[in-house]
Amino acid sequence: MNHDAPTLAVSTVIFALRANEAQTKDSGETSAATLWLPLVRRIREPFEGRWALPGGPIGASESLGDAAARNLLETTSLTSRYLEQLYAFGTVDRSPSQRVVSIVYWALVRPDEAERATEGENVRWFAADDLPELAFDHNTIVEYALWRLRNKMEYSRIAHAFLGERFTLTQLREVYEAVLRKPLDPANFRRQIESTNSVVATDERLAGGRHRPPRLYRYNESFGLADNGPLPVT
Template sequence: MSSWATSSIETPTLAVSTVIFALRPNGDGCLQLATPLVRRIRAPFEGQWALPGGPLNTDEDLATSASHTLRDTTRLEPRYLEQLYAFGSVDRAGGKLAERVVSIVYWALVGADEADRAIQSENVQWFWADELPTLAFDHNQIIEYALGRLRNKIEYSRIAHVFLSETFTLAQLREVYEAVLGRELDPGNFRRMVESTGTVEETGERLAGTRHRPPKLYRATTITAGETK
């Protein structure tokens, strides 16, 4: 970036960032969508929170760059990163940057266990996705966009299961949908919706516990190649 002054006419700087979502229990014991952010320690936007990321190294593929900066800053290593979108409006730094930066953004989901293992420090923290402060650059809009993708995708793919263990009750699955979609769902309608899509099947087991009629346990049906993309 130091050579920007001489090359600015032709080459915007390229950065790669990542939005990570996890479902974490909030103070009320409900699951809520959370995302890890990194505090910027230099200008522009010094002291503000931003997505994990950094400039693209010329010897790294895009997804490799995303994984690498994510691991370095948060220690998170999601099994699968998906490209979300390239954000490149001319004015996206709000006039605070001499250089223009285009960000190619990846996103991924991690389970609660992996989220618990991530670095947390003064400069790396998890935020509730719907209670964000004003972030650096256009990162608030980027997270909004990622939330839209997640909410859209949960309705036609099996990604909800990333947030669950191998077997789960329909109530647990519904809790994931409710947390992601941000609204309550009618249990009967939800059951019919899930059964009609064929994305889950009964395991034949029931939840261990003391209840008189413990709820049935389900598992995700096999994923066809490419279906979650």
């Protein structure tokens, strides 16, 4: 046990939205989708057998963000549309054996990608608001990541990171509703989104639905998803 140099690690909270099962009219479902995240099972002490956030050491020639992205790729074979540093956790007692400082990132992936995601004996997806007791302080970390996600959803355009190239405004609204856990007025939501100019209407419509086919939109690439200020790019 080395008391002088804390071990440094990177972990990542990876969020995806998964559509809920078909809802009957009298079901208790409040939104069309739920937040999910992948966890890995620890295969050694401490906390052997418990579920934990994917993570690991930082390579000699990769930046912190690179390490998080590699992390994401290795555990889920996914790349993310949004990756941001969350926080550095470094209380003395967060790991029972050795002193560990974890720099945690959070990422958003698209559901169609998440479908292809690896799942196996030691990687499993969980509903974000119904997690088991995790290793280390990882329950706290996920809670904080959820808080950041919900906050940022209200003043940024990160919702788009959950969607594909083309989407309807109802789909976009359902992303907001699922993350914020409250219904939004479709009429007002439409106007608010349109007034930001963050989406561009296409000529296409989404056919195959039961009713009037909604117009498809695409993201206005001249907007960044979020304004993180004068941070260096990586």
